[in-house]
Amino acid sequence: MNLLRLLQLSDPALPVGGFSHSASLETYVQLGIVNNAVTARDFVTGMLSQNIHYTDAALLSLAYDALQQNKPEQITQLDMLCTAVKLPKEMRQASQKLGMRLLKIFQPLCDNEQFHQYAAAVQSKQLQGHYCIAFGIIAWALQIDKSSALNGFYYNAAAGFVTNCVKLIPLSQQSGQQLLFELQPLMTALAQQNEQPDTDMIGVCCTGFDIRSMQHERLYSRLYMS
Secondary structure (H helix, E strand, O other): OHHHHHHHHOOOOOOOOHHHOOOOHHHHHHOOOOOOHHHHHHHHHHHHHHHHOOOHHHHHHHHHHHHHOOOOOHHHHHHHHHHHHOOOHHHHHHHHHHHHHHHHHHOOOOOOHHHHHHHHHHHOOOOOOOHHHHHHHHHHHOOOOHHHHHHHHHHHHHHHHHHHHHHHOOOOHHHHHHHHHHOHHHHHHHHHHHOOOOHHHOOOOOHHHHHHHHHHOOOOOOOOOO
């Protein structure tokens, strides 16, 4: 049962709107920096290991721990921290939009008081409702173990990046699946590291991703919202 719940929660096809966001990839492609399978791998590897690892995945892990240790008051601090470490406007907005849609999907499916309290705080605009925080809370509420939740979160992120690479560069579907397969050891290693995240490292990321995300706001033509 828990495996099936994890598969649903981490399904890249879950209707939260992830297909609308490229996480700065569109800028890299328009500038010619990401233009083939090799540079696509570099982009996705960097996003997972230098961005997701020190922000979203770490915050997911801490949100899960906060509820596991019966410290729900920490969720507010983590939600605020997530807002603070996402410097590009479009990345903050994407995180909030995806999180709110994820909460909306699971509200009628998840009977858990802590989950509903968080969803209510987001609805009343007391909290932002970031995707990674919502993911961690829902995983805990659905009794998915944290290790599995982190692996599912990384897979969801990687699958989204690879899908966008296939569309934007473009790459063949076979190249995309090969890239996703090759990334599995990295995702496993990063998930293991995030089980005990270093709180002093939260917010550390590659500056290039932030700059390209900011540049995306002013691209002449855009297919993606971020």
